Amino acid sequence: MPAATTGRDAAKKVPGRKRCLAVDVLGLVIEVVVLTASAHDNAAGIALLDGVAAQTGTVRKALVDQGFKKSVVDRGKQHGIDVEIVERDPADKALFHRPSAGWWNRRTGS
Structure with missing residues (x-):
């Protein structure tokens, strides 16, 4: 992988x-959205919101999961x-928690 498109995840201590x-x-x-591993989750969330809008x-x-902060919430407000x-x-022993079938909920109007 080219060094320009990879980074090192500080929490996981791995490149990618x-x-x-x-x-x-x-x-x-x-x-x-594909970002360097060193990019913060908020950067990904903002880029996703911009793309979805x-x-x-x-x-x-x-x-969104708890890795996202106020800046993502604020960007969402800008897009409605x-x-x-x-x-x-914490009581949920599952590997991950999915309150819906996906990360985003799309209103279908029905």
């Missing part, structure tokens, strides 16, 4: 890239998207 997806409630991909005007709510940070339930 972050691949981030925005999907609708059916799990269909709306937007993909450019791709479709139907997204009104986004569910309500960003909700979903915190993991």
Whole structure:
């Protein structure tokens, strides 16, 4: 991998890239962002929100994990998207918590 497109994840102590997806409630991909591993989650969230807003005007709510902060919520407001940070339930023993079928909820109007 070219050094210009990779980084080192400070938390995981590994080099590489972050691949981030925005999907609708059916799990269909709306937007993909690839960043260096050293990029903060907020940079990915902001890039995803910008891409989703450019791709479709139907997204009104986004569910994100607790790695995202206020800057992502604020960017969502700029695009008219309500960003909700979903915190993991410590009692949940599952590998991951999915409150819906996807990271993003797309309002279908039905």
